[in-house]
Amino acid sequence: MGDFLMPSLGADMESGTVLEWRVRPGDTVHRGDIVAVVDTEKSTIEIEVFEDGIVDELLVEAGAEVPVGTPLARIGAATAQPAEAARPKPARPKARPRPAHRKAAPSNAARPQAAEHVRASPLARRRAAERDIDLAAVGGSGPGGAVVAADLERAAVTGPPAPTPAAEAAPEPAAARRDDRQAAMRHAIGVLMARSAREIPHYHLATTIDLSAALRWLTAANERRSVSERLLPGALLLRATALAAREVPALNGFWVDDGFRPSAVVHLGVAVSLRGGGLVAPALHDADRLTLDELMAGLRDLVGRARAGRLRSSEMADPTLTVTNLGDQGVDEVHGVIYAPQVALIGFGKVAERPWASGGMLGVRPTVRATLAADHRASDGMIGARFLNALDRLLQTPEDL
């Protein structure tokens, strides 16, 4: 325990001005807590303490400019109080009269307690730190109930996964647990989406696609299939999206380290809404290389497992482009938020008969609104338009899909 010094916040910093104290004598501080705000020549910086202890005394008043290395406060041992009490001299009072000019310190109640140790994989820890995700709010599905990377992905979009048997061992009312998970899910979605909205300069494009050829083909194709093998229009849309992604690779990949990294493979994230609320977007691996039947089977399997909470980590971790289809919910179009670090999100609304003008004639055709939300750092509108055009073109020749 010892003196808390005016830190050097840069090689060229020689002195700093204490603008504000965030602690008072008697306060317990933990390593990493913000204890003061210091003004340097460059900016105002919150400074942290590097040890655990109790603030003994503030040595520099707010407003004073002192050189780097000057003691600003004295920090006593956290456990020292009983020992101090035993000393002949009276123990230092916990709180001393405040100097009149001191600003009121903000309430310490809001400061988070030192986090309990959360069981988490190193990878999950690293990613959580990178994305400002609170590990404690994420349920773990890994070995021994540890939070693994997939839980972060899942939490980011939905919320905690179905608990593992180990996690379930803790006796806890089911309803309360569900509520907690709902809250954690909202929190996680909030964190990720807020970050996405904050950091990704989105641009949005939309186009209406005539699906008469596709649905005609689908009806004929399904006549030869048993009920369980029938193809759904959604599968056609996914197949076309996957092929379009291969054609326009600038939308298929990740924005990392201030640069776009195209992906060599097309793993389509498929947004699946969950019955209890929330959604997940697991990957259909190598969607561009699956036949329609494989894709349909994959989709059924994925939706089933997503709703049963049995997704695999790799499916959660590595979609290269996500598709959200809210047609079932009756909406016309979706203007989505990109799921970082991906750089685009494809949305489909309901397939519906709409008036359709063509060649000077007005008719009625089954159509769908396809939308694209894309990251302007990675691509421009022209690229996005090329993608939607490719999607349209591919859906006009369904026999080639």
Add this chain to the structure above:
Amino acid sequence: MTVERDRGLHLLRELVRIRRFEERCVELYSATEIRGFLHLYIGEEAVAVGVMDALGPDDAIVATYRDHGHALARGVPAEAVMAEMLGKVEGTSRGRGGSMHLFDRAAHFYGGNAIVGGGLPLAGGLALADMMQHRPHVTACFFGEGAVAEGEFHETMNLAALWHLPVLFCCENNLYAMGTALERSEAVTDLAMRAAGSGMPAWPIDGLDVLAVADAADRAVLHVRGGGGPVFLELRTYRFRAHSMYDPERYRSKDEVEAWRMRDPVGLLTERLRADGLLADEDLAAIEDETAAEIDAAVEAARAGTLEPVEDLTRFVTSEAPA
């Protein structure tokens, strides 16, 4: 047995070199300049000197951890040996071997081997390589009588006899394997007889008499080099000092040591040469002076030597690509 004056003086010089070199080692060890194990050859010098005298420049030598005498008698420079003991780059092994592991490629000196019996198979292999490549070389393999109890001794003796390998087995029988007397470790103490059981000529020799050793080695080398297969020499000798630098010598009496010292190989040859009128006092003084100068120079050079940089610690674990 007659001896020519030049040869006699040469053999004496070699005996004295080894003796004085090791005496200096004792000093340096006491002054903590030499560390680790230091096994002195004092008393046994006639073995190395006599055998080396019989070998040619292309013959190979495999020695034991008591190897200063073998190295010096073989012509490994005293400077390099001393530098090795002081752990210097200029040492025979750049300071990585120390007293027990002297090596010299130019001298075909394949090392002091510190595992009793461990050098024998190597010698067999070196001889095998010579035989397969039709080189008329002999590999002289030194080992103590303690090695006779090791499996590697019997395995190699058998293999060498079976394959007619050109190995000269030089068993330095100093009667004690560290502290265990021969009769306390071997049921049959006549080692030459035991070796003969492996199917090779085996002769017991007075290992304190350098002329006897040199003579026997000459004949043995002739046999081996001529394709007659291996020969085993039991060189009966005695270690005048402790096993390593110091030991309490509880395993033998002072009287016994004193009795053997009466037949000190340096003294034996000196008397012999004097008796034959081949050695004058000034010859002996000259030998001592030259030897002292050589050793002084070796110590000085070794002290002035350089230490291997620690960054090079892991060199020579695997071969380095030629620069």
Add this chain to the structure above:
Amino acid sequence: MKTTYREAMRDALRDALTRDERVFLMGEDVGRYGGCFAVSLGLLEEFGPERVRDTPLSESGFVGAGIGAALGGMRPIVEIMTVNFSLLALDQIVNNAATLLHMSGGQFNVPVVIRMATGAGRQLAAQHSHSLEAWYAHVPGIRAVAPATIEDARGMLWTALCDPDPVVVFEHGTLYNVEGELADDAAPTDIDRAAIRRPGSDLTLIAYGGTLGKALGAAEELRADGIDAEVVDLRTLRPLDTATIVESVTRTHRAVVVDEGWRTGSLAAEVSAQITENAFYDLDAPVARVCSAEVPIPYARHLEEAALPQVPDIVAAAKELGA
């Protein structure tokens, strides 16, 4: 062409004996018997008793002779029937082959290749079923390789012979009968790198020698469950190709190390430590190991099977990691 691991190894021996006159094969029953695993069958007739050399049952003697012959300029291939018997030669391998270069300050390298069968799985009980590769992989100065495929059986030997330092080759006993395709123009393969035998994205199974096939089998089973396992074949056990291991695990975030050695102090432990040291922040689950049970390998079939790593064990370990 269709061939077996055994024939591929024999072709490699034949090729080496043909290419370089300094190469010879030496070991117990390598000649007239044709090799205890019939690897060298026919080579005696082809190359004669000088170069396909039957030895007495003297592991230390003939392994040491191989080391000595390597020192003497030959390129010996020493066959020890099995790793179990290599313990009798451990002194020569560890105290001589591995140390001579270093102890001699870089003067004497040892270009010897020591082959041995290893492993269990044939109901041969404890003394014929050891997997002690880790012991050798522990020792600096030795390169240890484990050809697990027909291609490597054919390709690793020549590269090993070209290595200036000792190489120990471990051939798993259950591999000799494995059949497969080998390119007509199969060439020497490197002995430095691990190989990704099956690419995958969900987790990495790391195996070598006799466990490679089991890891590949497990990967197939996992695929049926939708888990896409990558399989890394270590190939070289020392020095470990840490880069390939770490690169794979960095992608998959999970690792299961499969090793027929006992878990305690195993090669799997080393691989696991390397992963933890080098890929910690990419790990999404603890590194898992599937090793042999800590028991001398028993004779009875059901007990032996239970003692060794099996496909279901690997599958279970993989699933436990939540891939």
